[in-house]
Amino acid sequence: MKGGCLHRLLVNKLCFGLVVLLAVPILVLLLEGAPVLTFLSSTPEQLKAFSQGFQQEQEQEHLGHDVSPLLGSSGPSSRSHTQSRTKLNKDFSYESFRWQPHGCEMPEFTGANFLDRMKHKTLAFVGDSLGRQQFQSMMCIATGGKYTPEVEDVGWKYGLVKAPGALRPDGWAYRFPTTNTTILFYWSASLSELEPLNTGSSGTTYALHLDRPVTFLKTYVSSFDALVLNTGHHWNRGKFNENHWELYADGKPVGKGRFADLNRAKNLTLHSIARWMDSEIARHPQMKVFLRTMSPRHFVNGDWNTGGTCGNTIPLSHGSEVLQDHSSDFPAESAVNGTRVKLLDITAISQLRDEGHVSNSTFKAKASTGIHDCLHWCLPGIPDMWNELLFAQI
Numbered sequence: 001m002k003g004g005c006l007h008r009l010l011v012n013k014l015c016f017g018l019v020v021l022l023a024v025p026i027l028v029l030l031l032e033g034a035p036v037l038t039f040l041s042s043t044p045e046q047l048k049a050f051s052q053g054f055q056q057e058q059e060q061e062h063l064g065h066d067v068s069p070l071l072g073s074s075g076p077s078s079r080s081h082t083q084s085r086t087k088l089n090k091d092f093s094y095e096s097f098r099w100q101p102h103g104c105e106m107p108e109f110t111g112a113n114f115l116d117r118m119k120h121k122t123l124a125f126v127g128d129s130l131g132r133q134q135f136q137s138m139m140c141i142a143t144g145g146k147y148t149p150e151v152e153d154v155g156w157k158y159g160l161v162k163a164p165g166a167l168r169p170d171g172w173a174y175r176f177p178t179t180n181t182t183i184l185f186y187w188s189a190s191l192s193e194l195e196p197l198n199t200g201s202s203g204t205t206y207a208l209h210l211d212r213p214v215t216f217l218k219t220y221v222s223s224f225d226a227l228v229l230n231t232g233h234h235w236n237r238g239k240f241n242e243n244h245w246e247l248y249a250d251g252k253p254v255g256k257g258r259f260a261d262l263n264r265a266k267n268l269t270l271h272s273i274a275r276w277m278d279s280e281i282a283r284h285p286q287m288k289v290f291l292r293t294m295s296p297r298h299f300v301n302g303d304w305n306t307g308g309t310c311g312n313t314i315p316l317s318h319g320s321e322v323l324q325d326h327s328s329d330f331p332a333e334s335a336v337n338g339t340r341v342k343l344l345d346i347t348a349i350s351q352l353r354d355e356g357h358v359s360n361s362t363f364k365a366k367a368s369t370g371i372h373d374c375l376h377w378c379l380p381g382i383p384d385m386w387n388e389l390l391f392a393q394i
Contacts, residue, residue: 020122021102099349099385109388111142115179117394122182122223126216127230128189128382130295133376134228135172135185139385142176151176158184158220170216186212189234190245191273197246207248208240210259213276219285221280226394228344229273230292232329233375234267263331270335278339288394290344291336292386293329295375296351309360310374322348346386356370356381 098108107113125135143151152175155161162169173184193212197205221227234243240262247255247265259265270291277289303307327333328347336343358373377383 014055033361065282074087082116088254099388106388106392109242109391111144114138114391115176115181117391118181118225119179120150120181121225123228124185124190124220124224124394125183125185125228125230126188126214127228127292128187128233129376130233131228131292132185132187133379133383134230134292134386135183138183138387139174140379141384141387142181144296148176154182155184158186159216160184160186186214186216188216189216189231189239189243190269191217191229191231192269194245195248203244205244205246207253208245209251210247210249210254210265211272217233222284224287227277227287227289228292228390229277229290230294231269232266232294235262237262243252251358267269267335270331274335274339274341277341281340282285289341290390291341292392293327293347295377295382296347308374309372310354310357314355318352318354322352344386344390344393346389349385350382353382 033377064263123138125131125138153173154175155169155171155173158171158173160169160171160173171186173182173183190208191214192216193209195207195209197207198342234240240246246253247259249259250269254265274291281287281289327343327345328351329345333343333345335341354374358376358378
């Protein structure tokens with residue numbers, strides 16, 4: 001991966017529809033895990049970074065001013081990270097930068113341009129809470145942040161309906177009838193098939209099959225024209241214990257062998273999903289598939305539950321360029337090598353943007369929780385940049 005520079009951003013207005021309307025307690029958000037990111041290449045075929053960087057530029061709004069609800073109370077929860085404009089933080093300078101690859105003209109990224117390019121097509125995001133943030137960002141951009149009653153909730157077509165007693169459905173899907181464009185998100189923190197084991201007991205455990213893609217993908221992948229996958233922040237013992245996951249491969253438990261190292265387990269999943277998607281692309285050559293690299297965490301002096309913070313508010317205080325030949329997320333880069341799956345490399349460029357996190361300093365909720373969110377991002381913000389890089393590739 002080579003570099004580039006940042007200049008002033010295209011998203012300067014908060015998508016209040018997704019933002020104000022759908023907040024869920026910050027603690028729940030924090031417990032969902034964190035992302036890690038990298039970036040893009042200067043050719044349409046690659047998502048690697050060529051001497052790119054951040055530059056300031058004059059404001060270019062692609063989000064509207066309408067603060068009406070965007071999707072209604074059943075829409076995708078933006079949670080507290082999208083409330084950055086409505087809480088204590090009054091410094092929105094983190095919104096005012098965009099990524100500029102060296103030697104590459106980025107196409108103009110607007111909601112209208114995106115919908116036109118995706119006419120009669122479906123874009124799917126499958127992953128964890130960082131994947132959900134990328135989906136929320138794309139929904140904001142596609143609607144211009146305005147109330148759009150004509151947008152249809154088509155989650156039922158993909159089985160995305162809230163089960164009795166559930167906090168929310170497993171995802172959301174929305175269709176824009178003017179262009180017949182569908183944007184959807186499905187929650188899968190591991191991208192792996194989960195199989196209930198002891199359903200008769202009070203505490204169900206699940207076989208997490210490292211070598212099998214999540215069932216949702218096997219069921220609906222043929223209906224997608226573009227697909228963005230991500231995983232990473234749930235591959236730790238705390239999450240595995242909390243979710244009652246047991247590692248399986250070849251149909252057998254493998255948690256006590258070499259896959260007791262969850263990094264090895266994650267790498268097997270990444271390679272398995274990349275190979276499986278490559279076989280699906282052979283059957284559906286019109287489909288473009290991207291594996292998004294990890295979104296970086298910026299906790300200092302501890303982790304999310306041990307007093308870690310990320311109080312920096314100065315954009316690009318650690319530099320504005322990325323100059324490297326490979327992704328900072330080597331496991332993801334290695335997984336897609338030799339396949340037709342492309343790397344959406346956002347890690348290194350996002351690493352420069354520690355001021356863009358939700359963070360403790362942004363929220364009054366910090367007083368009661370004492371927790372800083374240095375994993376998720378304010379919207380508008382860094383996920384918009386990921387989508388601009390995605391748009392350049394589709």
